[in-house]
Amino acid sequence: MKKLAIIILLSLAACDRESSPEGRSKIRDENIQKQIDDLRDQNNTLRDSIRTINRQLKDLGPENTFK
Numbered sequence: 001m002k003k004l005a006i007i008i009l010l011s012l013a014a015c016d017r018e019s020s021p022e023g024r025s026k027i028r029d030e031n032i033q034k035q036i037d038d039l040r041d042q043n044n045t046l047r048d049s050i051r052t053i054n055r056q057l058k059d060l061g062p063e064n065t066f067k
Contacts, residue, residue, distance in 0.1 A: 017023035 017027055
């Protein structure tokens, strides 16, 4: 009986997400999605910075820009 209980406990402990190919692929997909979200946020930040720089350059006027 003890052996059966130990076997059941060990099999339950081995049933986490990392133990199956499907679980590992879900973890990988979640990590990739997080990286994509981070890149999207960085892209938006860069776009906002470029807009601000463009506005400032336009405010300077053509007489203050390099030719």
